[in-house]
Amino acid sequence: MDQAAGGSPQGGAQSLPVCYRHADRETGIRCTRCERPICPECMVSASVGFQCPDCVRGGSGTGHAPDASRPRTLAGGTVTADPRLLTKILIGINVAVFIAVHAWPSLLDDLFLLGVWPPAPYTPTEGVAEGEWYRLVTSMFTHNEIWHIGFNMLSLWWLGGPLEEALGRARYLAVYFVSGLAGSALAYLLASPTTATLGASGAIFGLFGATAVLMRRLNYDMRPIIALLVINLIFTFSPGFNISWQAHIGGLVAGVVTGYAMVHAPRRRRALVQYGTCALVLAVVVALTLLRTAQLT
Structure with missing residues (x-):
């Protein structure tokens, strides 16, 4: 407050x-x-x-x-009549992909994040290392379990709506996608190349980070968002949950960095600082992806 x-x-x-x-x-x-x-x-x-x-x-x-x-808006975006429109669209895309995966199960194999398959000594036929970079994006919208998509979409609605209103549509979408891609890149870099990774959690952890930065900017009580983030991090690193901690941490860091640029950029160079920061984070994503691909090929 x-x-x-x-x-x-x-x-x-x-x-x-x-x-x-x-x-x-x-x-x-x-x-x-x-x-x-x-x-x-x-x-x-x-x-x-x-x-x-x-x-x-x-x-x-x-x-x-x-x-x-x-x-x-606070970040310089245009105020719109429906400040949650993009959040609704993102939820709709996730739900549509979830329905499609269950209607055509074989579709799942082409959407989740995968480094390379099959492993050596066999000749790899699919994966990011084989040129399927689109998996860095499609995995952000793919869920297989009902509890997984349910939890993620509730988090997206709770975090995304207020953040979209505070940043404006374009800046909100930039934070979401940059965070999701950063999570995918770190998972690709550090996880086993034959591990299938999927879910919107990387992007949502980015929204966590950006929301924390926004609340600090507005001098709000930080304890609720910090407590919720700590609880999520405890689950992330708890054994037995089969959670990609790499995607969560990558998204969180990218969300904090891009969120800070969004709400603290000087007015005179606001757009340059905001989108320039997003471009730098994306450059890191590309560099990490190239590095991991070189290791696997």
Whole structure:
């Protein structure tokens, strides 16, 4: 929850900014869309932080308005009528693939992440090492067990919706895919090349990381998200669960890195820093994939 810090009287060295609508009221709260200071009377509660009346009405305001004609999210994205649209689409894709896999079981063999098959001394015929790089992506949307997809989709809905609203669609999608690919790359690099890996967990752990960064940026209580993350990490490293810890850690690290770039990028070079960071993480993904492929071929 946002905390209003105390300060010295207006005009002092430690004075707080004043509300953009009430010049006589100091405040430590800012609109999560346009970042203008707002007092308790002006703030409107939203799923992520508080917003000013102008942004809630969809207007740009005057004076300290954002540099775009339309209200912007905290990360600079465009505010949309349905802030959970991409989250719904991602869930829909995962569910559609799950249904397809159970309707045509042989399809599963072509979708999960696999380094190389069969193992030496036989001639390999399939796997990422054999040029099937698409598996790094398809494995992110593939589930075989009902409990697996159920848990992942609940997590995606719970984490993805607020994060999509806070970042905007394009930036949210970038964090999701970069995190998922980072998880796939680390699993490909460190796991046995004949181990089949599948699931959206790498991307979802990326959302965990980005959400933690966002909550820290908004001065929210970090204990709930940290507790939930610790519980998930305990399950990740517990024996007997057959969980790809490599995908979880790879996604988590990528989510923290890209999430930090999204919410802390300076305004003047916001897009450059945000998407440039995503490009650098993707470059690391490509490098790790090439390195592992060289080891296996």
